[in-house]
Amino acid sequence: MTHAISTRSLTKKFGRREVLHGVDFAVATGSVFGVIGPNGAGKTTTMRCLLDIIRPTSGEVRVLGKDPRLGGPELRRRIGYLPGELFLEGRVTGRTLLSHYEAISGPVAPGRIDELAERLGLDLDRHTRKLSKGNKQKLGLVQAFMHNPELLVLDEPTSGLDPLVQQEFHAMVREARNNGQTIFLSSHVLSEVQQTADTVAILRDGRIIAVESVSGLREGAVRHLRFSATGITAHDAGALLGAVPGVRHVKVLESNGAVTLSATLEGAIQPLVKALGTLQLKDLVLEEPDLEESVLQMYSSPGATSPGDAPHRGSAHTGSARRDSAHRGSSHTEVAK
Structure with a gap:
């Protein structure tokens, strides 16, 4: 199996504060890999390390077979990125802004931008300063998807989108996967990830505490x-x-x-x-099965161990044994008051 992304002992410090503690995971080419975790868990920091927006303190990162620090513009053109905090030039229309991005990212098929905008319900001729948060998010999605990149890195991609547009986004992700593209996305809401992801990593306090298939999560939910x-x-x-x-x-x-x-x-x-x-x-x-409840128990369990102590499934750490130990306790019967 080839990997579009892999990390080994990924560590990041800001001053004396370590926010990523030896993160290991691998994303199979052509799959959808979701990372979930509460705010502050390290999701955005991990993504920025993958894209060389910030540099790891230590550890190894490979993206599309290359070290992001050495990949340069050639590697970046193969990636579509939606940041969690999207800042847009406000004095131009969405169409003008996307033309600028096209010059940077590489060729875009004729009609592709209009097709994506129509699917998401986005008016490309409005100035970006007049767009709502949801419409700005749509514009960010169009620029990420428009050049059909090999890898999509999407940080909280459904933030600000109404439910109907969220469903259209999920359809776009499935189509990209069927087209052989790899999607790496993050969320703090499991229900958003489980609709599209093949594999889910659970991140807490800068550590991956479980990597599991969605079906595996359901079995233990x-x-x-x-x-x-x-x-x-x-x-x-x-x-x-x-x-x-x-x-x-x-x-x-x-x-x-x-x-x-x-x-x-x-x-x-x-x-x-x-x-x-x-x-x-x-x-x-x-x-x-209530997957949200299971994952929340993983977040809050004081007995969760570091991924280095976890058993393995292929190249990914599996959370099954850890879930068992986190949930296991003596069964008891009580009469409701």
Whole structure:
């Protein structure tokens, strides 16, 4: 497998303050790689190191097979970049500004700019100083995509976009991937990344604490469960449910006539189905996996280790074992007050 991006022991200090602590990851060519993390986690700093906007304190970076410090204009023309903080010249129209960018980035297919602007609902003939935040973001997306670069680096790309335009952006990302382009994007909102990404890296305090496929995240995600059953006591129902692997936070909601319980489930559902099959069920609700909740637990878990301690899957660190240790605890049953 070839890699469009790879880092090894990437470290960045600003003065005495270290903001990236030995970051390792690799992005497969032709894939969509999403980095999520709270504000201040190091997402933008990582992207700027990849593009030689700032230089690492130590470590190794390769982008499209080259060291960004030595790639020069030739490498930059192969990349489309949307910064997290977009500053635009205000005295020109969007069309004029994009013509300037075209001269820098290289050839753009005839009609490509107008096609992208139409898809995003952007008026190219308005002066940029009159554009709203959302329309400025659209203009930034057009300049990133317009020359069909080999690599797209997009920092919080949906910021300021309304839901319909966000869906169009996701379609553009999927099309770029199908065209063989590589997309590296960041967000602090998992739901935005999971719609398009093949692989997700979770960044916290300048360290990657997990790298996982979206399907892998779903397998280990939190599901909320509620069911009602007859012919069993609240105590026995709670004990049965609490013995199922991955079941946590068991609560008895009602115990008159039919017993009603709620719980969370992490991991495979087959053991749960087998246990519930022994009951006389009246009602059962098993929600879709809550990836946001799982990731928030990774953010806040004090026991998360550095990526160097994690097991590996291919060239990427996998977060499965770490999630297990972060979530695992004694199951318990309690009666809701």
